[in-house]
Amino acid sequence: AQKVTQAQTEISVVEKEDVTLDCVYETRDTTYYLFWYKQPPSGELVFLIRRNSFDEQNEISGRYSWNFQKSTSSFNFTITASQVVDSAVYFCALSEASSAAGNKLTFGGGTRVLVKP
Amino acid sequence: GAGVSQSPRYKVAKRGQDVALRCDPISGHVSLFWYQQALGQGPEFLTYFQNEAQLDKSGLPSDRFFAERPEGSVSTLKIQRTQQEDSAVYLCASSLSVPGNLYGYTFGSGTRLTVV
Numbered sequence: 001a002q003k004v005t006q007a008q009t010e011i012s013v014v015e016k017e018d019v020t021l022d023c024v025y026e027t028r029d030t031t032y033y034l035f036w037y038k039q040p041p042s043g044e045l046v047f048l049i050r051r052n053s054f055d056e057q058n059e060i061s062g063r064y065s066w067n068f069q070k071s072t073s074s075f076n077f078t079i080t081a082s083q084v085v086d087s088a089v090y091f092c093a094l095s096e097a098s099s100a101a102g103n104k105l106t107f108g109g110g111t112r113v114l115v116k117p
Numbered sequence: 118g119a120g121v122s123q124s125p126r127y128k129v130a131k132r133g134q135d136v137a138l139r140c141d142p143i144s145g146h147v148s149l150f151w152y153q154q155a156l157g158q159g160p161e162f163l164t165y166f167q168n169e170a171q172l173d174k175s176g177l178p179s180d181r182f183f184a185e186r187p188e189g190s191v192s193t194l195k196i197q198r199t200q201q202e203d204s205a206v207y208l209c210a211s212s213l214s215v216p217g218n219l220y221g222y223t224f225g226s227g228t229r230l231t232v233v
Contacts, residue, residue: 043206043226044227045210050221091160104150104165104173105152
């Protein structure tokens with residue numbers, strides 16, 4: 001069975017500090033996809049990134065970067081120079097390619113990030 | 118439409134009442150998912166449709182929960198005889214592809230159900 005663990009429930013930082021969110025996953029599949037979503041107070045889930053299991057290159061998008069390490073089953077997310085608008089709950093999620101359920105997402109419990117001015 | 122639309126945005130139901138939650142996916146999206154998000158937790162899978170076919174309903178917590186997508190577009194999640202533990206945000210997501218993860222998933226803003 002697939003499982004995603006986000007050990008940090010809440011992180012509080014001061015604006016301009018960097019913040020790293022940890023994500024550890026479990027799966028028996030060799031082909032799978034990893035996602036990060038942002039959930040602001042308004043409630044919708046905003047897609048940030050999708051990474052497949054065969055692509056271990058780290059990725060940077062503006063102030064966001066992701067570190068995928070298959071050897072440790074981790075897919076960590078870093079926000080550089082945080083801003084107040086980054087305050088939200090962030091979810092890591094896993095989708096197995098072999099799932100019959102259209103590749104349903106299994107989410108972690110989320111990490112609440114609070115950026116103080 | 119431009120995004121996934123869910124209605125109502127908020128629903129308060131008395132315990133024992135039946136409710137119906139609507140999801141209007143992006144036009145042309147084949148895959149449709151329902152998730153339940155309890156307060157302070159991550160979303161949990163309820164059910165999956167590929168067009169009008171419900172291919173997986175393994176996440177539905179009880180036989181009081183029922184979902185349909187009769188014409189392969191709009192979907193309705195129905196909860197009969199609501200109980201307090203049903204209080205949660207119900208999220209709908211759609212995807213252009215089968216499997217859904219090829220092009221990612223677009224989520225609606227959810228329906229917050231409160232059972233009193």
